[in-house]
Amino acid sequence: MDRIELLRFGNVGSRDVYNPTAPFIDCGTTYIAARTESRDSETDTQVIFFKRGDDGVWYSDPDLPTFNLQDPFITRVNNELVFGGVRFPVGNNSWRTDFYRGKDISSLEKFAEGPIGMKDIRIIELPNEKIGVFTRPQGEIGGRGTIGFMIVDSLDSLVDCDLLNADLIKGQFTEEEWGGVNAVYVLNDSELGVLGHFAYFSEDKNGNMLKHYYSMVFKFNYLTKEASSIKIIAKRKDFPSGESKRTPELDDIVLSGGFVFLSNGYVELYVGLSDVEVGKIIINNPFSE
Numbered sequence: 001m002d003r004i005e006l007l008r009f010g011n012v013g014s015r016d017v018y019n020p021t022a023p024f025i026d027c028g029t030t031y032i033a034a035r036t037e038s039r040d041s042e043t044d045t046q047v048i049f050f051k052r053g054d055d056g057v058w059y060s061d062p063d064l065p066t067f068n069l070q071d072p073f074i075t076r077v078n079n080e081l082v083f084g085g086v087r088f089p090v091g092n093n094s095w096r097t098d099f100y101r102g103k104d105i106s107s108l109e110k111f112a113e114g115p116i117g118m119k120d121i122r123i124i125e126l127p128n129e130k131i132g133v134f135t136r137p138q139g140e141i142g143g144r145g146t147i148g149f150m151i152v153d154s155l156d157s158l159v160d161c162d163l164l165n166a167d168l169i170k171g172q173f174t175e176e177e178w179g180g181v182n183a184v185y186v187l188n189d190s191e192l193g194v195l196g197h198f199a200y201f202s203e204d205k206n207g208n209m210l211k212h213y214y215s216m217v218f219k220f221n222y223l224t225k226e227a228s229s230i231k232i233i234a235k236r237k238d239f240p241s242g243e244s245k246r247t248p249e250l251d252d253i254v255l256s257g258g259f260v261f262l263s264n265g266y267v268e269l270y271v272g273l274s275d276v277e278v279g280k281i282i283i284n285n286p287f288s289e
Contacts, residue, residue: 004239007270007278009050011060012036016245017048019071019272022183022258026081026105032058032270033072033083034278039245047072047085049105064105069098071255073183077101077125077155083108086119097121101155112158120145120180120196121163123155127189131155132222134181134194135166142168145178147196149225169220169227176200179216179230182256185287192220193287195256195269198230208248215256215271217286233286234269245275254279261285 009017020034029051037045047067050058069085076082080101088095097114114121120136135148141164142148148166152158173179177200185193198216201209215234220227236252244251257270257278266282273279 003282005280006240006242006273007032007280008057009034009059009278010053010057011062012048014038016276017050018275018277019255020257020270020278021072021074022260022268022270023052024074031061031064031105032278033074035070035072035085035272039276042070043089045070045088065108067100070095071119073122074258075123075125075184077123077131078129079103080155081105081108082123082155084121091116095119099123099158111155115163118163120147120182122181122184123158124184124186124192126151126222127186131158132184132192133158133161133163133166134184135163136180137164137166137168138178143173143175143178145173145180145199147172147179147181149220149222151222167225169225172218172227172230173198183258185259185261187219187287190221190223192222194218194220194227195259197254197256198232204248210248211250211253213253213255215254215269219287231286233283234271234281236273238281239271239273239279242273243276250275 015036017034017036020032023030031049047069048060049064072085084099087098094117099112100108102108122134124132126132131152138145148168150166179198181196183195187193199213214232216230218228218230253274255272260268267285271279
């Protein structure tokens with residue numbers, strides 16, 4: 001088993017494929033959902049569902065719908081498939097998170113929207129059967145991007161709740177840093193394992209602004225609203241060098257997608273790399289350490 005792998009994708013022409021979900025099973029088939037777009041654009045984006053061929057390449061499934069969204073996520077709530085992503089542009093060149101639900105990929109229908117200007121909203125079915133919601137306000141409330149959390153009664157409750165009222169998790173980022181949640185896992189009756197990203201800007205000697213994104217995790221007790229310290233688990237240098245959507249701005253980008261938990265105490269971490277590729281790395285389960 002290779003510890004590090006750059007995934008290959010087919011049936012997408014010259015479009016880049018990046019910022020994936022982890023593999024998941026739907027109707028007996030394993031899929032990855034991922035963002036695809038032209039190298040010089042961020043407005044022709046499509047989320048496509050891929051299945052792995054016998055040659056190891058992930059091929060788009062022409063029988064499944066595509067969505068004009070960025071940065072997809074997948075979870076299950078009460079045996080329903082919940083899917084979403086970022087719609088851009090909306091309003092005055094802003095964005096929002098759209099949510100879909102259905103018994104499978106083919107039956108997904110939109111049921112909720114997040115606030116304008118908020119990415120990285122993630123939901124998880126809690127052990128008490130309520131829904132945990134992680135948010136990421138920016139601006140007056142969240143600065144460059146701070147993680148919030150709230151609990152709603154059901155998926156239906158997500159439609160009308162005000163996600164800007166979520167309680168902010170304090171002390172995770174300085175004023176110059178930001179982050180967000182990419183996937184959430186139930187660890188036990190009180191704790192959630194959170195996979196996300198930690199980010200900041202820097203400037204090189206030529207005056208270029210550089211973005212730095214790292215994969216990170218923390219544990220969150222949803223009963224006490226207490227979070228453990230953020231732990232960085234993957235950086236761009238952990239993967240083979242490759243192309244970038246914009247050099248040097250996006251050269252140091254790893255955006256977390258999701259985990260596959262293995263039986264030997266390890267996990268497969270799936271990530272987007274420099275806004276053009278998908279990588280996989282096998283690491284120790286960070287929630288058991």
